[in-house]
Amino acid sequence: MDPRKSENEGNLDPDQSGLIYQMALDIGGSLAKLVYFTYDEDCAIEGKDGMSPEKAVAKSKGSKSCAVLRGKLNFKIFETSKINDCLEFIKSVKLRLGGCQRQENPGSQAIAVKATGGGAYKYTDLFKERLGINLDKEDEMDCLVAGANFLLKAVHQEAYTYMGGQKQFMDVDHNDLYPYLLVSIGSGVSMIKVEGDGKFERVSGTSIGGGTFWGLGKLLTKCKNFDELLELSYQGNNRVIDMLVGDIYGGTDYSKIGLSSTTIASSFGKVISNDKEIEDYKAEDIARSLLRMISNNIGQISYLNALRFGLKRIFFGGFFIRSHPFTMDTISVAVNFWSKGEAKALFLQHEGFLGAMGAFMSSDQHELKKLLENKAVHQQASSIKACAIAGDLHGDESIECCVYSV
Ligand SMILES: Nc1ncnc2c1ncn2[C@@H]1O[C@H](COP(=O)(O)OP(=O)(O)OP(=O)(O)O)[C@@H](O)[C@H]1O
Numbered sequence: 001m002d003p004r005k006s007e008n009e010g011n012l013d014p015d016q017s018g019l020i021y022q023m024a025l026d027i028g029g030s031l032a033k034l035v036y037f038t039y040d041e042d043c044a045i046e047g048k049d050g051m052s053p054e055k056a057v058a059k060s061k062g063s064k065s066c067a068v069l070r071g072k073l074n075f076k077i078f079e080t081s082k083i084n085d086c087l088e089f090i091k092s093v094k095l096r097l098g099g100c101q102r103q104e105n106p107g108s109q110a111i112a113v114k115a116t117g118g119g120a121y122k123y124t125d126l127f128k129e130r131l132g133i134n135l136d137k138e139d140e141m142d143c144l145v146a147g148a149n150f151l152l153k154a155v156h157q158e159a160y161t162y163m164g165g166q167k168q169f170m171d172v173d174h175n176d177l178y179p180y181l182l183v184s185i186g187s188g189v190s191m192i193k194v195e196g197d198g199k200f201e202r203v204s205g206t207s208i209g210g211g212t213f214w215g216l217g218k219l220l221t222k223c224k225n226f227d228e229l230l231e232l233s234y235q236g237n238n239r240v241i242d243m244l245v246g247d248i249y250g251g252t253d254y255s256k257i258g259l260s261s262t263t264i265a266s267s268f269g270k271v272i273s274n275d276k277e278i279e280d281y282k283a284e285d286i287a288r289s290l291l292r293m294i295s296n297n298i299g300q301i302s303y304l305n306a307l308r309f310g311l312k313r314i315f316f317g318g319f320f321i322r323s324h325p326f327t328m329d330t331i332s333v334a335v336n337f338w339s340k341g342e343a344k345a346l347f348l349q350h351e352g353f354l355g356a357m358g359a360f361m362s363s364d365q366h367e368l369k370k371l372l373e374n375k376a377v378h379q380q381a382s383s384i385k386a387c388a389i390a391g392d393l394h395g396d397e398s399i400e401c402c403v404y405s406v
């Protein structure tokens, strides 16, 4: 491959030859997330005399007629530290925002793209100078909540519980969704009490999040990428590193206060009594202890905040989760343990894309927004499985969807 080309160039999914009708970005501390809608120009509109999408959209405005735009919602991630890959990707696709602008001559015509996350501020000039794109900033918390509400209401089987290796999808009753606690586990963690559309409060947060796991993991295990660290944690045994209740109590439970002998009494606590150097520990065991420590801590703080406000459902999002069984199991067990079964941990299929989805939904100057307003995006059950977000960093995910304008 030509070393001057970015990793993504020349490697586009054929679907991306479709026009990008709308795009939004969430540029966080660790990852930049893109959501964009593509449709095939030739057959995108259904039901209205075979007219072009733009015409059908225009015609449906102010009338009771129904236009259906068939296309795909696409999801893509890049490491924020490699923001140039993201810029190259955007440059290489046909961007046709609002149905009327083409990005053929960056600089000559400003295009506005909704963007959220800290990077929307940090990289404003970069996007403008390199792509002629004005990042139209949306508040990160607004976007997280809007994205979560939209996905929970519009995407069939978006939420699920995970316990003992079993994933159980939950049907969301639109009339019984609120209130809930949204926990976004990105580089840092935000905890948001959600009471309705646009009705929320960020009630807590912790700096011990996904960035901590990846940062400490990188230091302690010399792993080169996040997936490698996750994979290691899968194979490790945390008992070699963590001090358990049984280690302190001579192998027995401390049942009087409800602690079994296998409960972790002190994360990484066993290391102090061992005369070992870091090289003497297996990277797998370190990764496992680290993942348990961070996941347990987030599960516990989340539960405490749910308790503060009497919330029974806690939805966990953010890319730290990566649909990883051990992470989800640890969080679920923590919530279940601390709440004595009263509160429930729920996970989201599009865990890492809440903010980007919210930014996407916030567009107000494009035709697609007008189509999406008050509409539902339906997807077939079979395509949900195909759009699990776990996978390699540059992997594409997409959902077949229809946008209805009524
Ligand atoms: N391929 C990856 N590379 C780096 N981190 C990854 C990767 N996959 C998952 N992660 C985890 O996801 C976290 C980032 O999650 P997310 O994208 O939701 O947050 P962010 O928007 O970057 O952070 P913040 O919201 O705090 O600014 C990382 O800190 C890391 O723990």
Ligand SMILES: CC(C)(CO)[C@@H](O)C(=O)NCCC(=O)O
Pocket: 028, 029, 118, 140, 186, 187, 188, 189, 190, 204, 205, 206, 207
């Ligand atoms: C600063 C943000 C909101 C940026 O996404 C996030 O990383 C976060 O919520 N960090 C935790 C900060 C705290 O509440 O301690």
